[in-house]
Amino acid sequence: MRALKQREIKIVRACVLPMLVLATMGVDKGCVTSPTTDTIVNAKTQTVKGTISEYDAAGNLVGFQNGKARLRVGSGAWTPWANTVNNTWTITPVSLSSGVNVLRGETQRTAGTTSVNGTIADFILEYKTDLIDQGTQKVYLDWSESGIDSKIKEMATATLDPDPTAAQLNTFVTNVKAGVKDFVERAYSGMDVTVVSSAETATQTVKFHNDTGCNLYGSSPGDYLNKNKTQTSNVYIDAIRCTIVDDLLTETPAKATDTLAQRVTDVATFIGRTAAHEVGHSLGLTDEGHLHGCEGMHNCESYDSSNPANRFDSGHHIMDPGPKSETFARIGQANATARQWQRPVFEPYGKSYLQLIHPK
Amino acid sequence: MKKLIFAFLLPILAAVASPARALDVPPGGDALFHQVRSSKVVAVGVLSTVTRDKLSFKAVQSIDGTVPATLDIPTDPYVTTLRLTPGKSYTLFLVPQAGDRGQPESGKFQFAVSMYSLVLTEPRDVGSFREAVALFRKAQSDRSTARTPLLQMLRESKVPYLQYSAAQGLRKMKLLKSEDLPNIQSLLQPSLDPRAQEMLVRETSRIGGVEHKILEDLIRNPQTTVTVKAIAVEELFRAKGANGLKPLLKDIDTIRSPRLKKQIGGLLTKQPLPPVPEDQ
Numbered sequence: 137m138r139a140l141k142q143r144e145i146k147i148v149r150a151c152v153l154p155m156l157v158l159a160t161m162g163v164d165k166g167c168v169t170s171p172t173t174d175t176i177v178n179a180k181t182q183t184v185k186g187t188i189s190e191y192d193a194a195g196n197l198v199g200f201q202n203g204k205a206r207l208r209v210g211s212g213a214w215t216p217w218a219n220t221v222n223n224t225w226t227i228t229p230v231s232l233s234s235g236v237n238v239l240r241g242e243t244q245r246t247a248g249t250t251s252v253n254g255t256i257a258d259f260i261l262e263y264k265t266d267l268i269d270q271g272t273q274k275v276y277l278d279w280s281e282s283g284i285d286s287k288i289k290e291m292a293t294a295t296l297d298p299d300p301t302a303a304q305l306n307t308f309v310t311n312v313k314a315g316v317k318d319f320v321e322r323a324y325s326g327m328d329v330t331v332v333s334s335a336e337t338a339t340q341t342v343k344f345h346n347d348t349g350c351n352l353y354g355s356s357p358g359d360y361l362n363k364n365k366t367q368t369s370n371v372y373i374d375a376i377r378c379t380i381v382d383d384l385l386t387e388t389p390a391k392a393t394d395t396l397a398q399r400v401t402d403v404a405t406f407i408g409r410t411a412a413h414e415v416g417h418s419l420g421l422t423d424e425g426h427l428h429g430c431e432g433m434h435n436c437e438s439y440d441s442s443n444p445a446n447r448f449d450s451g452h453h454i455m456d457p458g459p460k461s462e463t464f465a466r467i468g469q470a471n472a473t474a475r476q477w478q479r480p481v482f483e484p485y486g487k488s489y490l491q492l493i494h495p496k
Numbered sequence: 497m498k499k500l501i502f503a504f505l506l507p508i509l510a511a512v513a514s515p516a517r518a519l520d521v522p523p524g525g526d527a528l529f530h531q532v533r534s535s536k537v538v539a540v541g542v543l544s545t546v547t548r549d550k551l552s553f554k555a556v557q558s559i560d561g562t563v564p565a566t567l568d569i570p571t572d573p574y575v576t577t578l579r580l581t582p583g584k585s586y587t588l589f590l591v592p593q594a595g596d597r598g599q600p601e602s603g604k605f606q607f608a609v610s611m612y613s614l615v616l617t618e619p620r621d622v623g624s625f626r627e628a629v630a631l632f633r634k635a636q637s638d639r640s641t642a643r644t645p646l647l648q649m650l651r652e653s654k655v656p657y658l659q660y661s662a663a664q665g666l667r668k669m670k671l672l673k674s675e676d677l678p679n680i681q682s683l684l685q686p687s688l689d690p691r692a693q694e695m696l697v698r699e700t701s702r703i704g705g706v707e708h709k710i711l712e713d714l715i716r717n718p719q720t721t722v723t724v725k726a727i728a729v730e731e732l733f734r735a736k737g738a739n740g741l742k743p744l745l746k747d748i749d750t751i752r753s754p755r756l757k758k759q760i761g762g763l764l765t766k767q768p769l770p771p772v773p774e775d776q
Contacts, residue, residue, distance in 0.1 A: 174754065351534040351609050354520040357573070379522050386670060410520055417518040424577075432577060432611060433518040440722055446754040450723060451523075458521035459612070460691075460723075471730060473701060
């Protein structure tokens with residue numbers, strides 16, 4: 137028995153593992169590997185690929201199998217059966233309707249003299265024709281307002297024991313700002329969105345403010361399709377300071393004995409996520425009329441309840457609504473009690489929108 | 497008749513015409529703890545008209561602080577995205593409006609936190625809102641005073657927003673203790689506001705953990721939101737490991753939730769992946 141190849145491990149982690157929930161009775165499960173499910177596509181006709189996973193009676197993954205698969209879009213006709221080649225089935229053409237398409241499928245194979253049937257769980261592909269390439273979008277992080285540095289320093293002194301020295305605090309501020317830039321760049325990697333070092337033409341500016349107040353982290357104009365590439369979003373550092381000081385050590389796994397470097401990561405992730413969130417709005421996420429957003433242009437929890445979608449994740453997804461985004465998620469932790477890094481990201485749906493209007 | 501049509505059409509036109517806006521606020525930022533903290537005055541009034549520049553309220557009653565009987569509150573691009581209904585009552589969290597010289601203008605107010613500072617309120621619930629706001633206002637100076645009344649509000653209120661605010665307030669102010677667990681367990685019913693459920697399940701892990709059967713019931717119930725199920729799954733796994741989740745697999749109705757499938761799959765398979773047969 138050989139170990140799984142890298143590609144297979146990737147498929148298993150992305151697709152097969154979720155199927156484990158249903159695989160308790162020795163059934164096969166089909167998995168879609170391409171295109172990414174729950175995304176926007178801009179071609180009416182798609183080529184869909186996937187695998188067939190075999191599970192034993194105890195629900196353990198046995199491995200990938202050859203067989204055949206077919207799909208249907210909504211209540212439409214089934215596609216013809218497609219045989220796997222090297223454990224991958226390819227179904228083409230799959231014709232989509234304009235808007236949200238819910239697809240489902242079946243798999244079949246022969247094991248000795250037995251026919252083994254399996255299912256491909258419901259998944260969404262949304263076909264849109266209005267997402268035009270908008271070219272490069274530049275983003276400028278404006279730290280020029282005075283008084284911000286002292287607020288950032290307080291995020292360290294209030295949450296670390298012993299207090300950092302003055303020199304350490306200066307370095308802390310420098311590293312946090314660098315970490316914010318890094319976070320925004322990583323959030324938008326794979327898209328033609330570039331962080332620049334000054335406000336140029338056609339630049340979205342994220343202005344960091346020193347305004348006193350604990351109840352508003354950020355604000356931004358929304359702009360579906362990003363027709364205006366010169367807008368300003370706002371991030372309020374004092375409000376973030378309030379939360380870090382009040383709640384970091386009680387609502388996240390952070391401890392007063394953490395290293396300064398760890399606190400840099402915590403704070404830079406919080407601020408970086410907020411900046412990426414506001415930029416996301418100015419690029420059009422998550423428009424309520426066009427992208428199924430709600431609660432003020434954010435990822436919609438209720439949408440996930442009635443669709444095979446994974447838009448909302450309590451703050452782990454960058455465009456989740458503020459009141460429902462947990463502090464531990466904002467600092468890049470998986471839960472409130474034990475350190476486990478989970479970088480806030482754009483979920484596949486939002487990412488596909490960004491990649492279509494700003495393709496790399 | 498024309499006036500009625502105009503009153504209903506204008507919000508729609510305003511929403512269509514105005515550019516979209518979005519805000520980011522703290523966790524629970526729309527609940528009473530944050531809204532009372534950020535406001536100087538709280539009132540309830542009947543929305544009479546919506547224009548591009550302002551919302552007008554009549555029959556305004558004070559809940560906390562002094563307000564006139566009618567109010568004109570300036571809108572902002574965020575408030576205009578709300579689907580407000582003239583004729584309905586709203587609780588309003590307000591701050592004095594700054595004049596040209598930056599000083600508060602007498603008798604003029606603006607929303608404390610924009611779109612999050614209006615809460616649809618049934619007239620019969622105004623008394624409950626008044627008590628709740630007084631409770632949170634008092635808690636600003638002494639949080640310990642809030643524990644018992646918030647637990648009571650959680651237990652007795654039929655208003656989802658107040659249930660949520662009570663749970664969020666207990667969590668934000670770190671008021672729950674291990675001896676509250678039996679109370680919380682009895683409160684974790686599907687009838688409780690989902691956001692209150694979420695707050696309570698999250699908080700129980702901090703104070704000792706809730707009975708496993710309660711978590712299992714929450715996960716099995718089709719009425720429970722995916723978010724609450726996800727938190728309950730995490731808590732159950734923390735308490736019982738993989739053995740805690742496996743019995744649920746047949747009963748989980750969230751086959752359509754990729755988030756929950758991925759979460760449970762990830763928790764159950766924290767082990768090296770099995771090798772593939774050689775002939776494949």
